[in-house]
Amino acid sequence: MDPDLPSSSLAVVLVRARNPLNVGAAARAMSNFGVKDLRVVGDYLQPLEAARSAIDAAPVLASAQAFSSVAEAIADCTLVYGTTALGDRDLHHPVDVLRDAPSHVRQNPGRTAILFGSEKTGLSNDELSHCHRLLTIPMARGGVSMNLGQAVAVCLYELHRDAPAQRNLPEPAAAATADDLDRFESLLRETLTAAEYDRRFPGNMGANETRELVRRLGLTSADTTVWMGMLRQVLWKLRQAGR
Amino acid sequence: MDPDLPSSSLAVVLVRARNPLNVGAAARAMSNFGVKDLRVVGDYLQPLEAARSAIDAAPVLASAQAFSSVAEAIADCTLVYGTTALGDRDLHHPVDVLRDAPSHVRQNPGRTAILFGSEKTGLSNDELSHCHRLLTIPMARGGVSMNLGQAVAVCLYELHRDAPAQRNLPEPAAAATADDLDRFESLLRETLTAAEYDRRFPGNMGANETRELVRRLGLTSADTTVWMGMLRQVLWKLRQAGR
Incomplete structure (x- = not known):
C-alpha cells in the first residue's frame, strides 16, 4: 500500500x-x-x-x-x-x-x-x-x-480517487498533421470531382468548404492513411467505370 | 433535475x-x-x-x-x-x-x-x-x-460529485474570541491555584504556558461558556472545602 x-x-x-x-x-x-x-x-x-x-x-x-x-x-x-x-x-x-x-x-x-x-x-x-x-x-x-x-x-x-493509475493509459493517438490533411483533402476533391459531385453541389466544393469539412473530422494520422487508401480505391473504380 | x-x-x-x-x-x-x-x-x-x-x-x-x-x-x-x-x-x-x-x-x-x-x-x-x-x-x-x-x-x-448540497450544511460553530479565552484562562489559573496545582507543577503555570495550552484547545464560543461554568463550580467547591 x-x-x-x-x-x-x-x-x-x-x-x-x-x-x-x-x-x-x-x-x-x-x-x-x-x-x-x-x-x-x-x-x-x-x-x-x-x-x-x-x-x-x-x-x-x-x-x-x-x-x-x-x-x-x-x-x-x-x-x-x-x-x-x-x-x-x-x-x-x-x-x-x-x-x-x-x-x-x-x-x-x-x-x-x-x-x-x-x-x-x-x-x-x-x-x-x-x-x-x-x-x-x-x-x-x-x-x-x-x-x-x-x-x-x-x-x-x-x-x-487521486491515486496514480495502476496501468499506464495509452498515449492519445497522434493527430494528423496539416500536410496529411492537405493530401487527404486533395484526394477527396479529386474523388468527388470524378463522381461529378462538384457539378451537383458546387457550393460544397469551395476551397474553404472542403478544407474546413476535413479539419472538423479530428482525424488521427493512422486513420488518415486508412481513409486515403479507401478514397484511392474509390477513385480508381470511378475512373475504371468512366472509361 | x-x-x-x-x-x-x-x-x-x-x-x-x-x-x-x-x-x-x-x-x-x-x-x-x-x-x-x-x-x-x-x-x-x-x-x-x-x-x-x-x-x-x-x-x-x-x-x-x-x-x-x-x-x-x-x-x-x-x-x-x-x-x-x-x-x-x-x-x-x-x-x-x-x-x-x-x-x-x-x-x-x-x-x-x-x-x-x-x-x-x-x-x-x-x-x-x-x-x-x-x-x-x-x-x-x-x-x-x-x-x-x-x-x-x-x-x-x-x-x-460537484452538485450543490441538497441541504445547507451547518455553519462551523463560532470560535471563542480572544476575550473569551482570556477569561477562561484566568478562571483556569484561579482554579488550579485553589487546587494547589501551582505549587506542585509551577513549570506548567507560566503565563505563556497556560495561554498556549488554552489556545491549543480550539474552543468554540459556546463550549467556552460550558467549560467556564464547570470551572466556576469546581472553584466554588475547592473554596468550600478549604474553609
Missing part, C-alpha cells in the same frame, strides 16, 4: 450491519480500493460469519475484527468519521461533504475510522457521539439512504 | 447483467444520484423482470427500457462510454480515468450512455466497438472487477 494514500491508514467500521451480502459487498469494495482493516460492531456476529463463509469472500473478511461496542472498535483511531444521509437530524458535528474528506484523512497522522450504520437506521445518536466529524455523500435528494455496500464503495473511491 | 448536471442527460446501459440484485442495486444508485434513464440489453430479460418485482424496487426500474442489442440501446446517444477494468486488454479507444469523465459528459450536448458489462465477462470487444471512449475506475490493483451495483454507484457519484 502507498503510505501517501489515505486508504493505507483507514479502518472501515460496520455498525450493526444485518445483511451478510452487504458485509461481503463492503469487504469487496475494500479489496478493490486497497483498504484492509475491517471492523464489525454488533451484539451478534451472524452477518459477519455468514459473509465469511460465502464462496467468493474477500480476503479482507478473514482478518476482520469483531467488537461489541463502537468505543472498543475505534479505540486506536485518532479521527473518527460517522457517515450520515443528514435528513432532518440535528447536527452536533462538523459535516464534510465526501469530496472534502480526503484532506482531513491525509492530515490525520494516526488511523482514521469511517463508521457506517445499519441498513435500516444508520448510526444512532449514541454511536455518532464517538465521532469527530460527519461525512455525507451528496445525492439527488437529501435524507435518502444508500445501499451499504455502495456507500462503502463510493467513500473508498473518493479516498482512492 | 438540474440541467447543468451531467446526470440529467445520462443513460445507464446494463449489458447482459445476470443477477437481479445487481440490476436492482444499479437502479437504486441511479435514484440516489438523480439519473432516471435505465436501459437493459440482453437476450433474455429475466433479471430485469425479477428486479422489477422486488419489494423495494426503485421507481427507475418501472421505466427501464429493454433492448436486444447495444446498437439499439444507444441509438439516440452522442457519447458512449464503455466501462472496463483495463487488465491486459488491447485498447483501441481513448481511456478516461473516472475523474476525467464529467468534463466530457458536460461538453456533450446530446445524451451520454455509460455501458456496464456482465458481472462475469464485462463488455465484449464487439460491445466496446460501439463506444467512443472507455472509462475506468482506479483501483488498488488493475484488472480486478468491481461489483456491478458498486461500479454504477461510483460512476454516478463522480458525475454528481
